[in-house]
Amino acid sequence: xxxxxxxxxxxxxxxxxxxxxxxxxxxxxxxxxxxxxxxxxxxxxxxxxxxxxxxxxxxxxxxxxxxxxxxxxxxxxxxxxxxxxxxxxxxxxxxxxxxxxxxxxxxxxxxxxxxxxxxxxxxxxxxxxxxxxxxxxxxxxxxxxxxxxxxxxxxxxxxxxxxxxxxxxxxxxxxxxxxxxxxxxxxxxxxxxxxxxxxxxxxxxxxxxxxxxxxxxxxxxxxxxxxxxxxxxxxxxxxxxxxxxxxxxxxxxxxxxxxxxxxxxxxxxx
Amino acid sequence: xxxxxxxxxxxxxxxxxxxxxxxxxxxxxxxxxxxxxxxxxxxxxxxxxxxxxxxxxxxxxxxxxxxxxxxxxxxxxxxxxxxxxxxxxxxxxxxxxxxxxxxxxxxxxxxxxxxxxxxxxxxxxxxxxxxxxxxxxxxxxxxxxxxxxxxxxxxxxxxxxxxxxxxxxxxxxxxxxxxxxxxxxxxxxxxxxxxxxxxxxxxxxxxxxxxxxxxxxxxxxxxxxxxxxxxxxxxxxxxxxxxxxxxxxxxxxxxxxxxxxxxxxxxxxx
Numbered sequence: 001x002x003x004x005x006x007x008x009x010x011x012x013x014x015x016x017x018x019x020x021x022x023x024x025x026x027x028x029x030x031x032x033x034x035x036x037x038x039x040x041x042x043x044x045x046x047x048x049x050x051x052x053x054x055x056x057x058x059x060x061x062x063x064x065x066x067x068x069x070x071x072x073x074x075x076x077x078x079x080x081x082x083x084x085x086x087x088x089x090x091x092x093x094x095x096x097x098x099x100x101x102x103x104x105x106x107x108x109x110x111x112x113x114x115x116x117x118x119x120x121x122x123x124x125x126x127x128x129x130x131x132x133x134x135x136x137x138x139x140x141x142x143x144x145x146x147x148x149x150x151x152x153x154x155x156x157x158x159x160x161x162x163x164x165x166x167x168x169x170x171x172x173x174x175x176x177x178x179x180x181x182x183x184x185x186x187x188x189x190x191x192x193x194x195x196x197x198x199x200x201x202x203x204x205x206x207x208x209x210x211x212x213x214x215x216x217x218x219x220x221x222x223x224x225x226x227x228x229x230x231x232x233x234x235x236x237x238x239x240x241x242x243x244x245x246x247x248x249x250x251x252x253x254x255x256x257x258x259x260x261x262x263x264x265x266x267x268x269x270x
Numbered sequence: 271x272x273x274x275x276x277x278x279x280x281x282x283x284x285x286x287x288x289x290x291x292x293x294x295x296x297x298x299x300x301x302x303x304x305x306x307x308x309x310x311x312x313x314x315x316x317x318x319x320x321x322x323x324x325x326x327x328x329x330x331x332x333x334x335x336x337x338x339x340x341x342x343x344x345x346x347x348x349x350x351x352x353x354x355x356x357x358x359x360x361x362x363x364x365x366x367x368x369x370x371x372x373x374x375x376x377x378x379x380x381x382x383x384x385x386x387x388x389x390x391x392x393x394x395x396x397x398x399x400x401x402x403x404x405x406x407x408x409x410x411x412x413x414x415x416x417x418x419x420x421x422x423x424x425x426x427x428x429x430x431x432x433x434x435x436x437x438x439x440x441x442x443x444x445x446x447x448x449x450x451x452x453x454x455x456x457x458x459x460x461x462x463x464x465x466x467x468x469x470x471x472x473x474x475x476x477x478x479x480x481x482x483x484x485x486x487x488x489x490x491x492x493x494x495x496x497x498x499x500x501x502x503x504x505x506x507x508x509x510x511x512x513x514x515x516x517x518x519x520x521x522x523x524x525x526x527x528x529x530x531x532x533x534x535x536x537x538x539x540x
Contacts, residue, residue: 057354060331080359084327088358089350092427092435096381100433106383111366113376113420141420148414150383157362163370165362 004041006146006185007032007260010174013193015253016051016090025192026094028256029151030101043146043185046105047154047174048094054085074129074167082167083109083157091155098151106150110134110158111165113141116173118158118166132158132166134173137180146185171233175240182244188260189245191233192253197266198234200225208251211267214238234268241270274311276416276455277302277530280444283463285523286321286360291464296364298526299421300371313416313455316375316423317444318364324355344399344437352437353379353427361425368421376420380404380428381435383411386443388428388436402428402436404443407450416455441503445510452514458530459515461503462523467536468504470495478521481537484508504538511540 009029015021035041055065058081066073074082091107098105110116110132118132145152154177156170171191178189197208200220212220217234220226226234237248251258251265258264279299285291305311325335328351336343344352361377368375380386380402388402415422424447426440441461448459467478470490482490487504490496496504507518521528521535528534 057331061327062330083362084354084358086358087362088354088356092353092357092379092381095379096429096435097433099381099384099429099431104384105381107379107381109362109365109377111362111369111375111377114369114374141418144414144418148411150411159366159369161369163367165366 002040003184003186004043004147005036006181006187007042007044007190008047008174008178008181008187009044009190009192009256010047010049010170011192011253012049012051012170013195014051015192015194016049017053018194021194021254023097025253025256026097027101028254030098030103032257032260043151045142045146045152045154045177046094047170047177048086048090048156049170050082050086050156051090053090054082057081057085068126071128072167073127074131076130079130079165079167083165086155087157087165091153095153098153104150105153106145107153107155109155109165110168114138114159114161115141115152115154116158116168116176117161118168119160120164120166130164130166132160132168134158134168134176137176139180139184142177142181143184171236175236175245178245179240179243182246187245188247188249189237189240190249190251190256190259191237192251192256192259195252196264197251198230199227202227209266210262211269213269214241217268237268238270241268272310273454273456274313274417275306276451276457277312277314277460278317278444278448278451278457279314279460279462279526280317280319280440281462281523282319282321282440283465284321285462285464286319287323288464291524293367295462295523295526296367297371298524300368300373302527302530314421315412315416315447316364316421317440317447318356318360318423318425319440320352320356320426321360323360324352327351327355338396341398342437343397344401346400349400349435349437353435356425357427357435361423365423368423374420375423376415377423377425379425379435380438384408384429384431385411385422385424386428386438386446387431388438389430390434390436400434400436402430402438404428404438404446407446409450409454412447412451413454441506445506448515449510449513452516457515458517458519459507459510460519460521460526460529461507462521462526462529465522466534467521468500469497472497479536480532481539483539484511487538507538508540511538
């Protein structure tokens with residue numbers, strides 16, 4: 001029998017800070033079809049980024065953001081701020097909104113049910129503080145929740161099993177979840193944001209690549225035709241395809257249904 | 271066959287603000303026996319109050335606490351603060367600590383999995399703001415999580431199904447959970463805090479009543495021998511016994527094991 005489908009959808013970028021865009025996205029998320037035409041169940045899981053709210057709340061609390069090369073340094077006070085904002089305010093508002101839309105969302109950090117176990121990143125050059133790299137996805141927990149009809153809404157926080165929460169990159173989290181859950185589900189990994197997809201020319205929104213395979217990607221990368229900011233995301237996405245993820249889709253959050261149907265955005269194939 | 275046992279444990283009072291006391295309590299919570307001597311499974315669920323942290327964070331964010339008759343008025347900005355502190359910081363720290371102690375905790379607000387549906391309180395005289403009274407406990411969800419070996423850790427927040435979170439009294443929440451889950455479990459409802467139990471003389475910590483039934487309670491209440499602050503808690507507790515809860519225990523959080531064995535605190539009986 002065919003495995004059920006699972007969409008692992010990362011929403012991030014500026015969308016988290018754009019109430020109208022976010023509302024539209026949540027409505028599309030809530031109304032994704034619950035089964036395929038041939039009757040195979042379709043499940044979904046949301047991973048959200050942090051947005052600017054943590055920086056704002058931190059400033060108000062006297063905890064200014066510390067960034068090195070665009071990466072947030074998570075000291076003890078910053079960890080409290082992101083736990084409040086990502087795990088509390090943002091996660092619970094998303095869950096409450098999805099509930100209103102008839103989607104049975106359930107918010108999680110990696111500590112909840114030991115869903116995402118990580119270790120504190122060690123780096124000889126830069127101390128990123130309470131930042132985690134994922135070691136293990138609790139697939140039994142996700143299977144239990146998902147097949148019960150719940151839509152997990154995962155905040156970008158993991159834990160180390162030693163009583164510490166860890167700030168964790170939401171893109172990586174979505175990718176690790178997609179790979180780990182490929183054993184039980186046919187997984188599609190979606191990176192949704194405010195852009196149309198992978199563009200060959202940033203100034204031209206219609207320069208979106210509808211499809212790209214690993215070979216074409218390497219060529220475009222070598223010729224400098226891929227926006228530098230997209231490269232880590234794409235490198236990871238191609239790795240996810242190698243590790244069992246069926247499809248990776250990249251595109252505009254507000255075109256979620258078209259994206260899933262291949263009518264918008266960029267589809268990555270092996 | 272006997273139903274599995276479920277301990278619904280409210281921890282509140284000053285304990286939330288006392289790291290050492292809280293650590294001790296969590297260790298006791300994590301190490302509760304997993305089955306009875308006769309092999310019946312023993313499950314547990316934690317409900318936590320808010321403590322003073324929301325007031326502190328609120329002040330720092332320019333959202334001073336507004337209290338009328340000791341009750342917090344939850345305006346829109348205050349709701350954001352309690353969502354951050356109760357649903358984020360406090361709930362996730364408790365979960366991470368319990369995970370460290372080997373207890374598979376999973377944090378929930380009432381919005382998560384639609385676990386606790388409520389309505390906004392309407393009061394002709396005082397507008398309490400975003401405060402909820404519980405209408406429905408999602409027993410199927412709690413059954414699913416609890417029998418899978420997870421210990422739900424419930425923050426004092428519900429939702430209205432219309433996209434709003436609601437600030438909700440943790441005592442009431444524990445009681446509603448105990449009543450609703452009595453269909454599937456033999457439930458014990460525990461109110462744990464910094465006091466020894468129900469005292470007949472507040473100045474005498476050894477004046478704790480080891481057991482009290484409804485008739486004796488009415489008598490003590492009529493003679494003014496019960497501390498006024500305990501009366502709403504006790505009134506509700508006796509109602510819970512009428513509605514299917516097997517035992518209500520009131521006592522010191524740091525004597526949790528003794529409390530459960532009837533060696534400390536106050537046991538309420540019908």
